[in-house]
Amino acid sequence: MESLALVEPTASLSIWTLFWQAGWVVKLVMIGLLCASIWTWAIIIDKAVAFGRMRAALNRFEQVFWSGQSLEELYRSLSERKTSGMGSIFVAAMREWKKSFEKGAKSPLALQTRIDKAMDLALTREMEGLEGRLGFLATVGASAPFIGLFGTVVGIMTSFQAIAGSKSTNLAVVAPGIAEALLATAIGLLAAIPAVVAYNKLSSDAGKLAVRMEGFADEFSAILSRQIDEKVATKG
Amino acid sequence: MKIGLVTSTALHVVVLGFGLVSLQAPRAFEAADVESLPVDIVPIEEITQIQDGDKKAPMTETPAPLPTERPDIVPDARKVGENDVDTEAAPVPDTKPKPVETAALPEPSPEPAPDPTPEPEVEQPQANEPEPVPATEVEPQPQPRQEVTPDPTPEAAEPEEAEAENAHLPQTAPAPQARPEPPKAQTAKAPDRKTSEKPATKQAQKPESDEKEFDADEVAALLNKQTPSGGGAKRSTQEASLGGRNPTGGEKLSQSEMDALRQRLGSCWNVPAGVDDADALKVSVRFRLDRSGNLEGRPEVIKGGASSGPRRIAAESAVRAVQKCEPFNLPSDKYQTWAEVVVNFDPSDMF
Structure with missing residues (x-):
């Protein structure tokens, strides 16, 4: 701090000195906004990677699923390792199917319902994973400007009080306090803008993935229902 | 999640570090240290006008005609000369000085003595x-x-x-x-x-x-008073400066002074009502003013007016307007310019 005070007046408007000269409320706001920004970007990077992986996994699974491979074999190979997306839906449905048939299910209608439930559950769990932290992005995007504005208002308030104390309205006296206060708003906007943009992009991506998985679930449900009918017919 | 957090933190550190280095205090605006200059609007007339003075005299600050021999001051004289009476005629050098009839002066000396007794x-x-x-x-x-x-x-x-x-x-x-x-x-x-x-x-x-x-x-x-040599009665004791005998008005009434005069006359003027053609109301009046702004003599109608009818009424109203406004408040240092004033009374200009 000592050395900062000795800095020549023109240099005293650099970002670092602006931050250090600010009051503790403004400092707190700035630090909070900085943390929010870091977390926002962490989420953005994480989600971008996760969505990319999910998309790749969906593509790969669809390729395998429609390749004409037997469902039993596919289930066997998939149940042994960790699955995601359609894979987990498929596994959940097949597990339910297997359990019901091994124990000799009486009602095909109840079986169909159970399989649908299991698939819904798996789908919901998957979507939960995908959309997990997008809410935070929305919150930051909406509230960061206000938090920054709050810091600015507090900063300007204190700087006006200081101006009143100095009894000078010279712009050179007024300007640094206001510039320092405005830094809070700048940081708030800096955090909010990427958050809003990323939230819109990621939520629409998540929506597309969800539609794709729902479509698969419906299709698979139809296939299984046909299988059940065939089994009932052969039994009867 | 870990990867994202680490990457994000690293990103922020990099950006902040870059900002600290590159976003130093902005350069102060360069405000040119200019001294304010006084600006005068000088009408060209002031330069081109011929001042009172002599053609051969050197230029000086204040205009002054050739010094006259007679020092006594004649009030309100406008032309430079030695006369007692102010006349427009140019001074004529006395080639043959005529004997001035001095009837009174020489004789009295011998006689007065016997007379009183x-x-x-x-x-x-x-x-x-x-x-x-x-x-x-x-x-x-x-x-x-x-x-x-x-x-x-x-x-x-x-x-x-x-x-x-x-x-x-x-x-x-x-x-x-x-x-x-x-x-x-x-x-x-x-x-x-x-x-x-x-x-x-x-x-x-x-x-x-x-x-x-x-x-x-x-x-x-x-x-006896004056030799018929022409010339005015204005006295000058200062050394002559560059100029002419017939000055073209060293000064002019400024626009605002003209406006003030016009407005004053306009307020004093009762435009005769109920006259058919407005042209009948157009009257030019000439009048002379003394130094204090009072009328000298009766204003003279030089244009418009007639012996009867609306034109006469218009002319009379114009004269009355001048007389009513009488003490005109005009700058006394420009007396030469307003010693004689010609005012055009025209209802279309007044309103």
């Missing part, structure tokens, strides 16, 4: 003299008049005719010149009456003398 004594007898000789007496007449002037108590009116300076002198001097002339006037009227009246009342005599008598003294006194 007899006068007091003779006063009564002289007044009586005309009575016995009523027929065609010419001489007695001027004499009684002269008697009157020396008497300080009885007549105050007499000195008016003769000028203050000459009050004493004409007593004797006019006699030779005056004598031959008065008889003509008298012969026209009955001399008898006159003589009879005179003794009766001295006051009655005065009005008559004003009417009838052609006083050569006065004429001579007026003539």
Whole structure:
């Protein structure tokens, strides 16, 4: 701090000195906004990677699923390792199917319902994973400007009080306090803008993935229902 | 999640570090240290106008014509010259100086001595003299008049005719010149009456003398005053500066002063109502002002107006407007420019 005070007046408007000269409320706001920004970007990077992986996994699974491979074999190979997306839906449905048939299910209608439930559950769990932290992005995007504005208002308030104390309205006296206060708003906007943009992009991506998985679930449900009918017919 | 957090933190650290290095305090705005300059709007007229002065004299700050020999000041004179009366005519050098008739001055010196002594004594007898000789007496007449002037108590009116300076002198001097002339006037009227009246009342005599008598003294006194050489009466004691004899107005009334004058006249002017053609209302009036802004004489209608009808009413209203506004508040240092003013009264301009 000592050395900062000795800095020549023109240099005293650099970002670092602006931050250090600010009051503790403004400092707190700035630090909070900085943390929010870091977390926002962490989420953005994480989600971008996760969505990319999910998309790749969906593509790969669809390729395998429609390749004409037997469902039993596919289930066997998939149940042994960790699955995601359609894979987990498929596994959940097949597990339910297997359990019901091994124990000799009486009602095909109840079986169909159970399989649908299991698939819904798996789908919901998957979507939960995908959309997990997008809410935070929305919150930051909406509230960061206000938090920054709050810091600015507090900063300007204190700087006006200081101006009143100095009894000078010279712009050179007024300007640094206001510039320092405005830094809070700048940081708030800096955090909010990427958050809003990323939230819109990621939520629409998540929506597309969800539609794709729902479509698969419906299709698979139809296939299984046909299988059940065939089994009932052969039994009867 | 870990990867994202680490990457994000790293990203922020990099950006902040870069910002700390590159986003230093912005350079202060360069405000040019300019001194404010006073700006004057100088009308070209001030330079092109010819000032009072002499063509060969050096240029000086204040305009001044050639110095005159006579120092006494004539009020309100506008033309430079040695005369007592301000005239527009250019001064003509006296090639052949004519002898100026100085009727009064040389003679009085010898005579005054004898005069005063007899006068007091003779006063009564002289007044009586005309009575016995009523027929065609010419001489007695001027004499009684002269008697009157020396008497300080009885007549105050007499000195008016003769000028203050000459009050004493004409007593004797006019006699030779005056004598031959008065008889003509008298012969026209009955001399008898006159003589009879005179003794009766001295006051009655005065009005008559004003009417009838052609006083050569006065004429001579007026003539004597100035040699007919032209030139004005403005006095100058300063050294001459560069300029001309006919200045083209060293100064002009500024626009705002003109406007003020126009507005003042406009407010004083009662436009005659109910006149059919507006052209009848257009009147140009010329008037002269003295230094204090008062009218000199009656405003003169130089354009528009007529002997009767709406034009006459318009002309009269214009003259009245000038008279009503009378003390004009104009800058006295520009008196030359507004000594004579021509105002165009035009209802279309006034409103």
